[in-house]
Amino acid sequence: HAHLEESRGGSVHxxxxxxxxxxxxxxxxxxxxxxxxxxxxxKERVGAALIDTNGMTNYRGSVRGRFTISKEYxxxxxxxxxxxxxxxxxxxxxxxxxxxxxxxxxxxxxxVDQHHLNLRDWGQGTQVTVSS
Numbered sequence: 001h002a003h004l005e006e007s008r009g010g011s012v013h014x015x016x017x018x019x020x021x022x023x024x025x026x027x028x029x030x031x032x033x034x035x036x037x038x039x040x041x042x043k044e045r046v047g048a049a050l051i052d053t054n055g056m057t058n059y060r061g062s063v064r065g066r067f068t069i070s071k072e073y074x075x076x077x078x079x080x081x082x083x084x085x086x087x088x089x090x091x092x093x094x095x096x097x098x099x100x101x102x103x104x105x106x107x108x109x110x111x112v113d114q115h116h117l118n119l120r121d122w123g124q125g126t127q128v129t130v131s132s
Contacts, residue, residue, distance in 0.1 A: 009126030
């Protein structure tokens with residue numbers, strides 16, 4: 001059974017920072033691409049950041065330049081460092097593990113139709129609220 005455990009969401013003021021950890025099983029950490037997604041109310045889940053097995057990263061949309069995705073081998077943990085947070089960043093944040101085919105050239109990691117959602121293993125999600 002997949003194991004991705006998220007924690008440390010919370011509330012922060014605009015302009016603030018937050019780091020979200022996601023602890024993975026050794027198998028997920030070693031063999032998969034890892035990504036962070038977010039789901040704001042009344043919107044669909046969207047891909048925010050990806051890190052592949054070689055450590056290459058990719059970012060989408062408004063998080064580019066503000067968020068940094070990284071991973072730590074010793075702790076088998078994925079991190080999403082979020083800086084310069086805005087109210088529009090308020091969402092439930094998820095980590096996910098997926099096959100390497102989804103994050104290679106022409107990959108589909110950012111697709112969020114039900115077929116692609118079902119291909120991935122997901123953390124339980126954690127709420128991040130940005131407000132003054």
